[in-house]
Amino acid sequence: MNKIWANSGDSHFLEPEDLWRTSLPARLADLVPRSEKDPDGLWETVHIDGMSFRRQLPKPQAQEFYDATHRAPGARDLDLRLKDLDNEGVWGELTFPSLGMWNSSFRTPEVLREAVKVSNDWAWDKIARRSPRLIPTAQVPTLILEDAVAELERCAEIGYRAVFMPTSPHPKQKPYNHDSWEPFWAAAERANMVLAFHIGTEPVDLTATGPSGVVHRGPGGAVLNYVETTYSGQRVATAMVASGALDRHPDLRILIAEGGATWVPFLADRMEEGYRQHHMLVRPKLTRSPREILYSQVYASFQHDSTAVAAMTAMGYNNVMWGSDYPHMEGTFGHTQETLHGLFDGVDPAVKQRITVGAFAELFPSVPPLPTADAPAPVGATS
Structure with a gap:
């Protein structure tokens, strides 16, 4: 097969597990997450920010499943990662953190501020x-939202162009549709920072036994839990539109990563209907229609969905972005070219270019242009 090159709007990198403990002053390092496993390997004690709790570890077969999500060679090694990307046909890549999954568990502002x-x-x-x-x-x-604004502005000065956001805010904060977030939205717009909400990142009760993310049990539980992760991204987009946050900040762009794309036209229909049929109850009033706001300011990434292309070709939603989800099991590592050909063979070249390259380049123009037939891809060590 001729190689299809694509940018990826969703991937993950595993930082050193001891990054926080070895980089913070001792009085703060003692408060960052660490775990102690029992000799029998069945339970562990987790310590974080002055709290300690016990939780049951996944059974061996489940642990093997979770470990498999990080077996790609470049999960922790950047040299191997770039070689993987070259082999897979992935050019530019948006990378989400790993340690950041703990952020909603902190309760001491100074510890969280310095750890971040x-x-x-480091990143x-x-x-x-x-x-x-x-x-x-x-x-x-x-x-503390003032801390969030300050760190966003500091990172923008460094050169960052995207901020990882969980799909639900810290438990001590108001929901995203609340006006208290207004200074943060304004700061992100000023700094030209993309707000990248990754699905499956809503805060969980770490004191609960068993693996995090388990909402449903019983028949069909595995599929129910997998699908459940997508809903939080849709709620974020709905909140940002209905609250007027995106309407007030027309230059602000958000990405809902890994949640598919066809939900965007569906939400546009529902929000248009709600805004029209219940107009007497709707506050605030928007200056643009919900569909216009969604279609112009919300980007959505997918990896395998056969319907995602139709969101653009049949439903007029142009901010569809492909993502590999490297190195996770849900991703395309090992079969990226097969996936891309299955999605785009026979598709209008302009549509293919927009989804594989254009939407990503629109958000992150600093990534060099893709290789061409006359200039083949460099080896993974290229910088």
Whole structure:
């Protein structure tokens, strides 16, 4: 097969597990997450920010499943990662953090603020400086919104162009449709920062036993839980439109990563209907229609969905973006070319270009142009 090159709007990198503990002063390092496994391997004690709790570890077969999500060679190694990307036909790549999944568990603002700075400085030095093809997402400490604004502005000055956001805010903060977030939305718009909401990142009860993300049990539980992760991204987009946040900030762009794309036209229908049929109850009033706001300011990434292309060709939604989800099991590593050919063979070249390259380049123009037939892709060590 001729190689189809694409940019990826969704991937993940595993930082050193001891990054926070080895980089923070001792009085703060003692408060970052660490775990102690029992000798029998069945339970562990988790310590974080002055709290300790016990939780049951996944059974061996489940642990094998979770470990498999990080077996790609470049999950932790950037040299191997770039070689993987060259082999798979992935050019530019938006990378989400790993340690950032703990952010909603902190309760001491100083610890979260300093831990996030360590992560952002590390990611810029190790990932962004390694290759212009890699776009790391910054993290912000949302226990105190003033801290979040300050770190966003600091990262923008460093050179970041995207901020990783969980699909639900820190438990101590108001929901995203609340006006208290207005200074943050305004700061992101001023800094030309994309707000990258990744599905499946809503806060979970870490004191609960068993793996996080388990909402449903019983028949069909695995599929129910997998599908459940997508809904939070749709709620974010709905909140940002209905609350007027995107209407007030027309230059602000948000990305809902890994949640598919065909839900955007569906939400546009429902929001248009609600806004029209219940207009007497709707506050605030928008200056543009919900569909116009969704279609112009919300981007959505997918990896395998056969219907995603139709969101553009049949439903007029142009901000569809492909993503590999490297190195996770849900992603395309090992069969990226097969996936891309299955999605785009026979598709209008303009549609193919927009989804594989154009939408990403629109958000992150600093990534160099893709290789051409006359200039083949460089080896993975290229920076």
